[in-house]
Amino acid sequence: GESVGLHLPTLSVQEGDNSIINCAYSNSASDYFIWYKQESGKGPQFIIDIRSNMDKRQGQRVTVLLNKTVKHLSLQIAATQPGDSAVYFCAEKYNNFNKFYFGSGTKLNVKP
């Protein structure tokens, strides 16, 4: 979603529930997408990626879904844990360019 300054969109979930974090990307020509997790005071950490020739990719407890028709990317986290609490960013790479553009981030709060 759009950045609203210091007030990041926030998703609060109960420990053990599944989480879905959404991202609308900007360029229909983007060919590569990455989800990052950023804990307080740390750099972004790679979670999972997907190329534009796929619509779904699974990792350990995480799944990324890509809908190119509506330019939408989602990250699903199964059995969310307190350690999953962080800010999550999606990033897109435009086809034939090597720069990555980042969304404004979503803060995930996991309640024990």
Added chain:
Amino acid sequence: GAGVSQSPSNKVTEKGKDVELRCDPISGHTALYWYRQSLGQGLEFLIYFQGNSAPDKSGLPSDRFSAERTGGSVSTLTIQRTQQEDSAVYLCASSVTGNTIYFGEGSWLTVV
């Protein structure tokens, strides 16, 4: 080390002074990126180096900002005549071209 290394991790400087931030990318990574992240915000692209090609400087916010990459490895981001609005986390990342970018932990700059 195995990851992207940045120094200093924290820097407090007086308005008007110059600062240099250093990035040591992952060995073998030909691409190097600098991003800036203000408090509670997303990642703002600054500059991109790829091998011996001319860098993409399109994200540098003013001519007070410059960066170089010596020998295709270590990079230095220099901010001249720092202003309070330069206060942010400066993140460096590296990659094998076109693939996942890996971030360092950032250099936290505070201009007082």
